[in-house]
Amino acid sequence: MEDPPPPPEPEHHHRPVRFGILGCAAIARKLARAIRLVPGATIAAVGSRSESKARRFISENGLDGAAVRAHGSYEALLDDPGVDAVYAPLPTGLHARWAAAAAARGKHVLLEKPAAPCAADLDAILAACDAAGVQFMDGTMLMHHPRTHEMRNIIADKKAFGDVRMINSVLSFRVSDDFLQNDIRVKPELDGLGALGDIGWYCVRAILWAVGYELPTTVAALPGSVTKNDAGVVLACGASMRWAGSKVVATFTCSFLASLAMDLTVVGTNGTLRVTDLVIPLEERSAGFSVVATPAMAELAVGWGPPPAEVAVATDLPQEALMVQEFARLVRSVRDDGGRPEGKWPAIARKTQAVLDAVKASIDKGCEPIEIMQGLNN
Amino acid sequence: MEDPPPPPEPEHHHRPVRFGILGCAAIARKLARAIRLVPGATIAAVGSRSESKARRFISENGLDGAAVRAHGSYEALLDDPGVDAVYAPLPTGLHARWAAAAAARGKHVLLEKPAAPCAADLDAILAACDAAGVQFMDGTMLMHHPRTHEMRNIIADKKAFGDVRMINSVLSFRVSDDFLQNDIRVKPELDGLGALGDIGWYCVRAILWAVGYELPTTVAALPGSVTKNDAGVVLACGASMRWAGSKVVATFTCSFLASLAMDLTVVGTNGTLRVTDLVIPLEERSAGFSVVATPAMAELAVGWGPPPAEVAVATDLPQEALMVQEFARLVRSVRDDGGRPEGKWPAIARKTQAVLDAVKASIDKGCEPIEIMQGLNN
Incomplete structure (x- = not known):
């Protein structure tokens, strides 16, 4: 019927x-x-x-x-x-x-x-x-670009991609001297998280996205990754994350002091996914990513293939629309x-914020690892 | 004359x-x-x-x-x-x-x-x-591929690339069950460094290359990044590095347990360089990389440009020749x-080995940061 x-x-x-x-x-x-x-x-x-x-x-x-x-x-x-x-x-x-x-x-x-x-x-x-x-x-x-959904399909493909093992995200844009003096994102009372909040947010979100929003168990800021301004606001930082009982490791670095980069690289057991304009696609009408599925070495290891496939995802409306x-x-x-x-959107926001809190806490404690509580509120 | x-x-x-x-x-x-x-x-x-x-x-x-x-x-x-x-x-x-x-x-x-x-x-x-x-x-x-020299020229270009700020390298290939049982690279007496030696070597070398072979002052393994076999040989690991007094931060992860990846990403103050087949180019005759110089946001930040330029470097002989x-x-x-x-080649080898030693020491000490002696022998 x-x-x-x-x-x-x-x-x-x-x-x-x-x-x-x-x-x-x-x-x-x-x-x-x-x-x-x-x-x-x-x-x-x-x-x-x-x-x-x-x-x-x-x-x-x-x-x-x-x-x-x-x-x-x-x-x-x-x-x-x-x-x-x-x-x-x-x-x-x-x-x-x-x-x-x-x-x-x-x-x-x-x-x-x-x-x-x-x-x-x-x-x-x-x-x-x-x-x-x-x-x-x-x-x-x-989160709303069809490219993101397309990439999710790739990562979910157990045959072509396998299980996620390594994630890296690099987010940066080089701000002006005026920004460093006057922008709200360098003022402790206005945007106290600085670059961690403004762009590290995307790194953390992308990492959570890549693991199906499972909260990491431990987060540690990277020694030497942290630059602050005189008011103590983070201008650059990085962190690594682990999920107890899994073989996934994630790292990110973000910076107001480096040229534009919006990278996410996810390596699975069978494939690899890379995107280099994650947050703001180069163009509004189409956004790309690159994927390698079940690559193999050539005889004598003098080359390998297949080469990365470039995927373009069209959209009529820009992602913000x-x-x-x-x-x-x-x-x-x-x-x-x-x-x-x-409930999905508040839950994802809450998890992102929980990880940011942990990164901030680790920064404040000299890069000590911070455990994240896996409670109902997360 | x-x-x-x-x-x-x-x-x-x-x-x-x-x-x-x-x-x-x-x-x-x-x-x-x-x-x-x-x-x-x-x-x-x-x-x-x-x-x-x-x-x-x-x-x-x-x-x-x-x-x-x-x-x-x-x-x-x-x-x-x-x-x-x-x-x-x-x-x-x-x-x-x-x-x-x-x-x-x-x-x-x-x-x-x-x-x-x-x-x-x-x-x-x-x-x-x-x-x-x-x-x-x-x-x-x-080290001997003309692509590497070409990339060096990019990084050395203070105008288009600026100063190095963030470096990330991801190196992996997924080994077979037979490899995990029998290959010399998983035997403590034959190749005790496992994946760290076999492929982490390239991450460390690439990072040193990117900073003009200046030894990092501190190296720390990433919590949760380390997988060992029963004999204690590293199958996967990662680390971050800092150079005291500089704003450079480098991270790498390497794994025998993830699909093929050979990535190096270097972000400078003015530009970004990315290569995804660093160790073994896809093809023998030509190898590529991607570079972005002095990118800028479009009006309303609805896009940016210029898009990454793909550079191909031809070679008559393969890099091993x-x-x-x-x-x-x-x-x-x-x-x-x-x-x-x-003297250049032994010196570079020695620095690479010094960093590997520090990563290994950090792994053995639960990811504690390890200082590298900046002595004459380095």
Whole structure:
């Protein structure tokens, strides 16, 4: 017997998710564009510390000044009844306060990464979202690129790829002297995790992704990998991770002081996967990776093959728009259909944050190994 | 004023270097082919533990049984007055004895890697070579590929590449069950360093190469990276390195238990270099690497460029033949022109071995950081 045809989508499914942008950071411009690319999402309001800043953001980003409300405070944006969800690109140090406040007012929360300065802060945010029954998602755009799903299929292929053994991620971009003096990401009270939070976040997320989100049991910062500024904010660091009882080892290094690199290399028992523009693909329409499956040496070991296969994955929408699309879909499910928030995204964020906490703790303890509690809260 | 034309090469420069192959390991077949590819080199003799094995090697590798002498012991090969230089692919545990013996009999020494089980053994070999005035070189073929020189030019380009900041190397190949039971590389008395010696050697060499052969000050094995067999031989491991007073951090992982990977990634302040077939190029005639110079983000950080440039470096001779060619050139300089042995190769071997020693010591001490003495002997 065939399945009956699905019922026609109810009218309210076409009602877009109305976003409020909470803070006018540079990254908000990218997200404003992304929201506008998604049919099921719209920008309803922008909130900044002054109304003029919010207005300027609206005009500079080609938004409709008649339709998009400008709020002169974060509170005003959160009080806006025409906002379903907030996108919050605030400095990390402000996340706990404002993301929790947004949830308490019934707003769904799309929160820029790093999600919080520490797991305890993120727990408070997640508890607020949970209590309010709103969706939480962090702003790790790469999770939503179809390339990421394609790479997951490769790694899951036991025949061609086998079991994961070694993971390495290198994330860096060289910041300007002005950044080193003035950017929020070098200020202890605003983004206390520095490069660890800003880009190490991706290394940790990618490593967790590669192992199916199993938390490592031990994390250790790499001796000599840590550079801090005078205020103690991390400008470069690295760490290794182990999973007790497994043969997996992961390493990463991240830096504000080296040229652009966005590498993830995963070596399995049968194959190898490499990507070098993990966080921001070189181009919007297509992103590549390279894969070697069951390679073998030539006679006399004078060569080997097959050579790496270059895989290109096309996408109509950029990854940040796909993120907005997925978030909006989950929000509609809660708002319109009485669905429950999707637990996967907060869980992944929480695990990423737990590992960042451990790396930070190891840095603070002279690269001592740190055990990660494998509790229910993880 | 123009330089005068060089004098004609004396006749004896055309007299080839006569190699004796000391031991019939699988790798010797590759080197036998390489020696035959080099005009200035010839195979004069093969020595094995039995004459029949030596004869079989000669016939199986297409050598001229009438011209190439078969010796039934290593001693006999070393006593052969028609041998200028030995290529020794013996188990590492036998290097100190036989390489030193070869030097003592005035033979130049091309020694397979790892050069020795420990730096003390290598020091004995190098002292013997020094006392006898013979050339020493280890068998790290990749050093002689023109790609390696080309990559060096990239890294040395202060404008396009800047200063080295992060280095990662991943070296692995998945061995068979038979290898895990029977290969000399898993036997403590034959190749006690296991994967660390066999492939970690390349990681360490590549890292040293990337920093201009400056010894790291501290080396630490990575917690969780070490797998040993029942006899205590390392099957997989990893380490990080630091150079006091610099911002360079290097990591590597190597494994007999993961699929083929031969990666080196070097990130500088202005550029990035990546190679994924470092040790054995996919093909003999051409080898590639990828380089990014002074990359920049697109507007709104929705992409970046320029994309990595793929560089292909052609070579007429495979890298192992280039190694033989360079070694033979140095031997001729000593043999025919009263030149002194080239000190660069023993020095690089010694530094590589010093770092391997430190990694091994760290492994044995539960991943404790190990300081490397920066003495004259290094």
